[in-house]
Amino acid sequence: MKTFLILLVMSSANFFAQKTLNPNNVKPESKFIKNEISDAVWYAENGDQKIEIGKITTEIKKVDKTKLLIKTTVKMNQAPGKPWVDSTVVRVSDFQPIYHSSYNLMRDMVLNFEKNKATGYYLDKKSQKKDLVDEKISTQYFDSNSYPALIRFLPLKEHYSADIPIFDYNPTAKKGVIKAYIEDINSGELNGKKVWIVKTTDDIQDRKTISTYFIDKSTREVLKQEIDAGGRKMVMESVK
Template sequence: MKKILLILLIAFGSSAPVFSQEPPLSPSNNPANSKLLKPETSEMNWFMIKDSVKVQIGKLQTQIEKKKNQIFIITTVEMKQSSTKWIDSTIVETQNFKPIYHSSYNQQRDMVLKFGKKITGYYLDKQTKNKTLISEEVHKSFFDSNFYPQLIRLLPLEDNYSTTISIFDYNPTAKIDVITATIRNTKEVTIDFNGQKKSVWKVETTDDISNNSTLNTYYIEVSTRKVLKQEIDFGGRKILMELTE
């Protein structure tokens, strides 16, 4: 899903904030509560905010299937100006969310990653027809970048909670390596959602995918840990996704 969002985002370089020197979260250093992640199908409307007016540009559906040893997450995006669906699939281990598989298909490119002793797969740029075969070793523990938005709602959230998360995100123009996502701030607030007052964790995050220039804000319901909405601020522009109920 992060790859899909980046198609619409324009990166503006900035310096990353400085946080504690504690090791970043990873499958080998994982305080998340896996019991909070339940099988579900959810749908969010996707808006661009223009002059304080919401203009719907698409919608996305997320399916989560939880088995004994593996969790399957499939995200399907439909854009109003495109007849082609964008589909991302992620498989992780149930116990510690160690990545197993990630595929992403859209109009711009196809990508498949298989995680093991090596990261193998391919990246196909549909504009240039250039296909890059992937076979790399990474000697660090990490989460798949497509999974970490799900990981956030499973963490031991509290006021002023902040941490870094070790993630892997494939970029065909950069050296393959593990990068970092950062939870900058967490605060319990009350929002109006579909005419009801909801107590939520407001969690602000950035990541190295956008050089920490894009601010993602998640509004996670305290009682259910559902993401009720997500705001993405980049270069003076804003994208909003809201859960449909």
């Protein structure tokens, strides 16, 4: 009887265990991955008011048969100069990271990924301090800039949850492999379209920031993203 109870407890723990995704076990739904350019308006919410603070353009492009480019361009209303541009290249079959660059008012960063390390540089534009990146990595991981795109193409289903190891580099905070989390998924409707409502968070902000994606079930387009950052609320709404 005792042995049976032990086995039952072990089985239950297994059943409720959180799945950990990595390039070895992830299976993106390739039929949804195609060349596209999408635009969104970025708002800050203040009570019942929405204040436009910028515009976001996201480009997804198959560079060749094996590589996928994910490029995000952000134009802030209060910073009319050069836009913020993040570019990530991943292997299209499993989102294994290959390259990530980030250029904005605060920093320039370039990362080149190999299986067991990340190399490149990080330039803090305020201090003009340049750090050379040479980080050894002992686990499977995704790039922190690519996991929101990865989520769109997963085989989504209700009440699915998962841990996602991601590499992020910030010399003044965390650097190395940390985690993002799919907390929960529900079905819903938005503007007459059936959507997956995907709630996520990550260790970049110590799980204090919650992002909720409203993803069109038929196209996997992100129609809306809500961000709750410790009481500060923002929303990105897709525009045609």
